[in-house]
Amino acid sequence: MQRYVGExxxxxxxxxRVAEPTGGVARRDAGAPPQTWFATIDDETPGLPLVxxxxxxxxxxxxxxxxxxxxxxxxxxxxxxxxxxxxAKAVVADRRDDAMDRLELVPEEWQPYEVRAGELGAHGWExxxxxxxxxxxxxxxxxxxxxxxxxxRIEPWLVPLQTDGGDRAAT
Numbered sequence: 513m514q515r516y517v518g519e520x521x522x523x524x525x526x527x528x529r530v531a532e533p534t535g536g537v538a539r540r541d542a543g544a545p546p547q548t549w550f551a552t553i554d555d556e557t558p559g560l561p562l563v564x565x566x567x568x569x570x571x572x573x574x575x576x577x578x579x580x581x582x583x584x585x586x587x588x589x590x591x592x593x594x595x596x597x598x599x600a601k602a603v604v605a606d607r608r609d610d611a612m613d614r615l616e617l618v619p620e621e622w623q624p625y626e627v628r629a630g631e632l633g634a635h636g637w638e639x640x641x642x643x644x645x646x647x648x649x650x651x652x653x654x655x656x657x658x659x660x661x662x663x664x665r666i667e668p669w670l671v672p673l674q675t676d677g678g679d680r681a682a683t
Contacts, residue, residue, distance in 0.1 A: 515588070515673040517569055517571050517572070518671065532547040534669075549582065549644060552583050557587055558590065559590030570587045570591075578644070603638060603639055614663055615641065622641070639663055639664045640667070645671075646668040
């Protein structure tokens, strides 16, 4: 099985603990609906006792092929310190319609788990696309057109695990 790493929230769904993508946010909304994909968690998973209510990094063994929804594999390790997420960026008020137009173009082939637009509190307004895996910039350019980087934040949930040749993640 191939291993990937991504930021997760550990939540209970139907009484079972699972790891879900963070959706690019630092704190999980208590009433958030289930995500499209999740990773299963065993009680013996290394690092699990360190997990609290915040976002953490998880090493996940993926099943192949990845299903259209549901369990994508199992979390095999947690790390207390999550990688730094790309910070949200405010879209200027007169470009919000342009950002919304691009969100409507997101194809299913990108395996989006979250497409949203909304307030950033006092910081303004944001357009966000969370994808299951990284996308080539050329593919995003072909769908969204030039200048999309100023309007939409795209963040993959899972990236291939880079190791130091052993079983340790490279930093």
